[in-house]
Amino acid sequence: MNSNKIPEPALRRLPWYLSYVKLLKSQGEKYVSSTKIAKKIDVSASQIAKDLSFVEISGKTRVGYDIDELINVLDTFLGFKVIHKAVLFGVGSLGAALLSDSGLEQYGLKIIAGFDVNKSVVDTKIHDIPVYHSDEFIQMNKEIDAEIGILTVPSGVAQEVSDYMISGGIKGVWNFTPFRIRVPSGIVLQNTSLYAHLAVMFNRLDS
Amino acid sequence: MNSNKIPEPALRRLPWYLSYVKLLKSQGEKYVSSTKIAKKIDVSASQIAKDLSFVEISGKTRVGYDIDELINVLDTFLGFKVIHKAVLFGVGSLGAALLSDSGLEQYGLKIIAGFDVNKSVVDTKIHDIPVYHSDEFIQMNKEIDAEIGILTVPSGVAQEVSDYMISGGIKGVWNFTPFRIRVPSGIVLQNTSLYAHLAVMFNRLDS
Numbered sequence: 001m002n003s004n005k006i007p008e009p010a011l012r013r014l015p016w017y018l019s020y021v022k023l024l025k026s027q028g029e030k031y032v033s034s035t036k037i038a039k040k041i042d043v044s045a046s047q048i049a050k051d052l053s054f055v056e057i058s059g060k061t062r063v064g065y066d067i068d069e070l071i072n073v074l075d076t077f078l079g080f081k082v083i084h085k086a087v088l089f090g091v092g093s094l095g096a097a098l099l100s101d102s103g104l105e106q107y108g109l110k111i112i113a114g115f116d117v118n119k120s121v122v123d124t125k126i127h128d129i130p131v132y133h134s135d136e137f138i139q140m141n142k143e144i145d146a147e148i149g150i151l152t153v154p155s156g157v158a159q160e161v162s163d164y165m166i167s168g169g170i171k172g173v174w175n176f177t178p179f180r181i182r183v184p185s186g187i188v189l190q191n192t193s194l195y196a197h198l199a200v201m202f203n204r205l206d207s
Numbered sequence: 208m209n210s211n212k213i214p215e216p217a218l219r220r221l222p223w224y225l226s227y228v229k230l231l232k233s234q235g236e237k238y239v240s241s242t243k244i245a246k247k248i249d250v251s252a253s254q255i256a257k258d259l260s261f262v263e264i265s266g267k268t269r270v271g272y273d274i275d276e277l278i279n280v281l282d283t284f285l286g287f288k289v290i291h292k293a294v295l296f297g298v299g300s301l302g303a304a305l306l307s308d309s310g311l312e313q314y315g316l317k318i319i320a321g322f323d324v325n326k327s328v329v330d331t332k333i334h335d336i337p338v339y340h341s342d343e344f345i346q347m348n349k350e351i352d353a354e355i356g357i358l359t360v361p362s363g364v365a366q367e368v369s370d371y372m373i374s375g376g377i378k379g380v381w382n383f384t385p386f387r388i389r390v391p392s393g394i395v396l397q398n399t400s401l402y403a404h405l406a407v408m409f410n411r412l413d414s
Contacts, residue, residue, distance in 0.1 A: 011406060015385045016385065023386070079406060079410060100300070148412070155226045155229065156233055177226070178223065179223070179226045190405075192404050195287075199219070199286060199287070201395055202287075
């Protein structure tokens with residue numbers, strides 16, 4: 001696997017192809033060409049072929065890619081078939097919502113525990129996921145061994161909570177706050193700011 | 208307002224600045240320079256000054272931007288101070304989670320109703336938001352007059368549900384499915400694929 005070589009934009013496009021070929025499979029299709037994907041996905045056929053060259057699959061002349069194989073290879077390559085353990089910091093409105101989203105587990109993310117400092121949520125369960133006091137994390141993660149930390153705390157404490165998670169062994173931070181946190185080299189950071197996406201939508205709608 | 212001119216990358220950076228200056232305000236600061244923001248946010252000072260030139264604010268020599276004014280101007284420019292009415296299609300795990308996230312309303316998004324075809328959720332309420340059968344949307348939106356449609360349906364029906372929402376008057380589609388939908392010109396589309404972000408994180412962690 002040359003997964004360490006694939007550029008992020010290509011990586012972000014692969015789930016689109018996966019989603020589309022799963023739809024084709026449900027419609028009874030057996031093979032798909034990059035040209036066919038291109039017509040639906042708005043990415044050029046040559047770009048698609050190039051993106052797919054990073055995963056271990058080769059198309060057959062005239063028929064294209066075997067759909068079952070392509071789904072299997074993409075699901076594996078994208079990490080959706082392996083369970084990755086995560087914890088979530090900040091069980092407020094968005095945090096609790098993410099704890100309730102069992103769909104993430106189908107994509108390989110299993111949230112083991114939530115952490116917060118607010119007494120009203122500590123020692124409760126949300127969607128069967130236990131919530132502990134943040135102070136317990138360092139000790140607890142020696143057992144849990146979670147590698148991903150989901151950050152849904154207030155912006156003002158985003159950086160310090162991120163630092164704290166990393167000190168407890170977190171290797172990847174999924175930042176949902178609008179705050180631009182920094183992480184040490186070697187730590188993976190993904191930002192998902194719903195509010196930035198909202199801002200773009202509002203601006204484009206209002207102008 | 209020259210909001211129609213601002214490029215999307217700049218627009219996406221503005222919430223970072225807003226988040227940081229709100230933090231400074233909470234710490235008692237009165238003024239902030241683009242140089243100071245740059246040190247924290249990892250964007251060059253000249254880029255920040257350029258981004259902020261799209262909003263109606265000017266810094267003062269030596270002291271920089273007035274923080275209260277900057278927060279007010281950014282909140283307004285980003286559309287967070289006006290309520291934008293939305294509906295949500297697909298009250299599954301993620302959809303229900305988003306209905307439960309009252310935080311979105313603080314950023315100007317008010318979800319008025321959910322729609323689904325599944326009898327087990329139709330005519331229920333989630334977090335006080337009523338869920339109706341999707342067939343009722345076209346008639347109902349003549350009263351509700353929502354302009355934003357949140358798409359959390361299964362991928363296989365994402366395109367048809369998006370088309371349906373638009374036929375009922377939706378002007379902006381916020382697509383949370385991994386499916387790459389298409390919208391007619393004049394309709395605003397924002398994609399937030401949690402799974403694509405997960406894929407990038409998994410790949411970078413595993414490599």
